[in-house]
Amino acid sequence: MIALSPPQASSVAGSVDTLFDVMLALTGTVSVAVFVVMIVFCVKYRRRSHADRSNANQTRLGVEIAWTVLPFLMFMALFGWSISLWSRMRTPPADAAPIYVVAKQWMWKVQHPGGQREIDSLHVPLGQPIRLVMTSQDVIHSFYVPAFRQKQDVLPGRYTQLWFTATREGDYPLLCSQYCGTDHARMTGTVTVMKPADYARWLQAHAGQGLAEQGAERFRRFGCSGCHDSQSGVHAPDLDGLYGSTVPLADGSQVRADDRYIHDSIMLPRKQVAAGYAPIMPSYSGRIGEDDVLALIAYIKSRRTAMEAAREQH
Ligand code: HEC
Ligand SMILES: [Cu+2]
Known part of the structure; x- marks a missing residue:
């Protein structure tokens, strides 16, 4: 049999396909009905036919209400159904394991929290x-795995997320679905879904320096520690316990220190300056x-205050 769609390999794939099939059937039925009526009238009112052309003025209120209200209800139902599925596809469960992806012309770089790195491939556990x-x-890319029925734009200067639960072992194509330059069509990869035990073995075999340790090393290499260490002579904020805290800014507003704030503090330090400090970073x-x-973000996340660390011990 010819496969009309890619395999269903994620927890939402079946629901997406059902919605798609229902929409196809509905719009297909409407299109066919319009064409049937058109052809019938073409034949009935062709030139020299003896059809009634007196153009009598008649109204059937019931019919008019029905063909207005029924399609409206049908499309509102589709809308409600799509929204509920969409919010399910956009809201990751709290226990979802993070994996980091950096897109660049023209490759996918994947970074696991344990330090495993991959290019143009992504290994994930089943279930x-x-x-x-x-x-x-660089430019806008879009992470697209047809077998998962999931797609998300990947933007410069912003963190976007996509979540899935893989439900079938195997290798599935990964595509970039946003035209991103000369080699866009070759910006492809493979998502490999493995049994949890095989996945644990794979992680072990590819383990490297953890992401937070890599960050600690970069923190020294890029000279961050020269200003941010408590021993440094520069007046710069202490980054212990920064992550997740509320930061007062020089302009009087406040901001929560999340991934995006830390990212922008490093890449665009003038955008939001912490209160009480000179904008010298x-x-x-x-x-x-x-x-x-x-x-660096993983490293800063790992830096708790002494008090938080003590609380976690208990
Ligand atoms: C020349 C000294 C200097 C260097 C080098 C430096 N910083 Fe900073 N950094 C500062 C100062 C001063 C501030 C506070 C003013 C501001 O928000 O820009 C700051 C703010 C920050 C903040 C926001 C902190 C808060 O409390 O809101 C983060 C995060 C940060 N730096 C991370 C880094 C990282 C990571 C590096 C290395 C890649 C780095 N900094 C390099 C001086 C420095
Ligand atoms: Cu791309």
Whole structure:
């Protein structure tokens, strides 16, 4: 049999296909009905036919209400159904495991929290929710896995996410679905879904320095520690416990220190200056890659205050 659609390999694939089939059937029925009526009238009112052309003025209120209200209800039902499915596809469960993706012309760079790195391939375990945190190094790309029925734009200067639970073992094509330059069509890869035990073995075999440790190393290499260490002579904020806290800004507003805030603090330090400090931090935009920023964020996340660390012990 010819496959009309890619395999259904994620927890939402079946629902997306059902919605698609219902919409296809509905719009198909309407199109066919319009063409049937058109052809019937073409024949009935062809030139020299003896059809009634007196053009009597008649109204059938019931019919007119029915053909207005019924399609309206049908399309509202489709709308409600789509919205509920869409919000399910956009809301990752709390226990979803993060994996980081950096897109650049023309490749997908994948970084697992344990330090495993891949290019143009992504290994995931079967049956476990995975949350991809994605950003682009250059232009807009779009992460698309047809077998998962999931797609998400990947933008420079922003973190977008996509989540899925793979439900079938195997290799599935990964595509870029946003025209991104000369080699766009070759910006492809493979998503490999493995049994949890095989996946654990794969992680072990490819384990590297953890993402947070890589960040710690970069923090020294890029000179961040020269200003941000407590021993440094420069008046710069202490980054312990920064992640998730509320930061007062020089303009009087406040902001929550999330991934995006830390990203922008590094790449666009003038955008939001912490209150009480001079805007002396240099911009790292163009000097370090988005994968470096991801490692730095992981490192800053791992830096708790002494108090938080003590609380976690208990
Ligand atoms: C020349 C000294 C200097 C260097 C080098 C430097 N910073 Fe900063 N950084 C500052 C100062 C001063 C501020 C506070 C003013 C501001 O928000 O721009 C700051 C703010 C920050 C903030 C926001 C902190 C908060 O409390 O809101 C983060 C995050 C940060 N830096 C990370 C880094 C990282 C990561 C690096 C290395 C890639 C780095 N900094 C390099 C001086 C520096
Ligand atoms: Cu692309």
